[in-house]
Amino acid sequence: MAVIEIKDLRKSYRRHxxxxxxxxTVERGEIFGILGPNGAGKTTVVECASGLRAPDGGTLRVLGLDPRTQRRELLQRVGTQLQEAALPDAIKVGEALKLYASFYDEPADWRALMEEWGLAERRTTRFAGLSGGWKQRLFIALALVGDPEVVFLDELTTGLDPAARRLTWGLIRAMRDxxxxxxxxxxxxxxxxxLCDRIAVVNQGRVVHQGSPGELLGGDPSGSLDDAYFALIERTV
Ligand SMILES: Nc1ncnc2c1ncn2[C@@H]1O[C@H](COP(=O)(O)OP(=O)(O)OP(=O)(O)O)[C@@H](O)[C@H]1O
Ligand SMILES: [Mg+2]
Structure with missing residues (x-):
């Protein structure tokens, strides 16, 4: 069953x-990747689908809800980690999790999440005192604190050390499971x-490929995803 259905979505910022x-289309229970060059529109798609930005046109359904008119209900059921999120400098890790949990009617156990993401030992650390990677982990935990059915993760592992990336992959799989x-x-x-069951490649505000990562390789299973991606982007500018 489709959990996210986006059709002909349009959004302009002034004249751009x-x-x-x-x-x-994103199916229930899959890990769906969105790829594309800087400025392609990936974050804008995520913001529209998670009810944080109003599109100009097209249709959009997430869990059967229209983010434009059923935003409150949608926000209770999705979690979003944004690329450029920030919190007040002085808020402590534990306080942030507890505060976010209070936004939801049926939150997850924020203390358990804090343990799971290795944040317990930093419970009393203030946001300004966290390194980039630890801020990232906190934002992941915050995206999950509403016990969401759909979670949007925008450049989740950018800035994480290799070990933390691997740990994060395991946690993403566990979420999917x-x-x-x-x-x-x-x-x-x-x-x-x-990680990804299927992907969409976005280039200049359009989807130029959708399918499994294997399909991106186009019949050459020994080929490199990097090469296939690069060729696709070159072809579709
Ligand atoms: N608030 C905004 N005001 C004006 N233009 C914006 C705004 N947000 C995004 N844009 C522009 O819209 C386009 C798409 O931006 P978006 O952030 O969705 O891209 P992206 O694919 O997420 O890029 P990146 O990989 O760099 O994160 C870009 O050209 C960007 O400059
Ligand atoms: Mg982005």
Missing amino acids: RALDGVTL RGVTVVLVTHFMDEVDA
């Missing part, structure tokens, strides 16, 4: 057309290879 008719649908914006082909 960021989304020029994006169409894609619990039935959560995961939408993952990434620039890393090893991540696509390791």
